[in-house]
Amino acid sequence: MRAEFPDFRLDTVLATSFTGTLSERHGNAVERIPTPRRLVDWLALYGLTVDTCTPAQLDLARELRESIHAAATAAAIQDALPPAAVQVINDRSAQGQASAILTPDGERHWRLGAASPVEDALGVIAADAISIIAGERDGRLALCGSPTCQAAFFDTSQSRTRRWCDMNTCGNREKKARFNANRSKLSS
Ligand SMILES: [Zn+2]
Secondary structure, three states: OHHHOOOOOOOOOHHHHHHOOEEOOOOOOEEOOOOHHHHHHHHHHOOOOOOOOOHHHHHHHHHHHHHHHHHHHHHHOOOOOOHHHHHHHHHHHHHOOOEEEEOOOOOEEEEOOOOOHHHHHHHHHHHHHHHHHOOOOOOEEEEOOOOOOOOEEEEOOOOOOOOOOOHHHHHHHHHHHHHHHHHHHHHO
């Protein structure tokens, strides 16, 4: 069953990995969380384990995702943050009731509440977005160099010169395009 859905593109940064669940926003957009179940699957990969998700909660998640995308894009180009997006991020952050838990092995886990675990998980993602957009973390917000993508990503490379949101997809495609352009120049 699951093979019919687009794969996830996982990134080490929670908030921008989340915005990456919609890719190719400026081309043929690929929705990687097309159903509530796929959101449940995605959250589990980041240790945000919930049993179920309703269509209304999926709508909330997508609203948060697009709000993070809008705010992160504005921050990347040093534009004013869109107030509506900031409001959504703050609402989700305020509504979340997740607790950070330190395990005996020294790892951080998230404990989500029993009443509204999806909202709690979204709160964790919103707080992660806030820390990035506020410039608290070591890294730089940038936009993917692929014209059909232009996703906001968080560059933690030492040189801060990363150009693609995802090397395996956007990066390779652009490299191939450049290679083919050079080859056709040589043969003409
Ligand atoms: Zn990209």
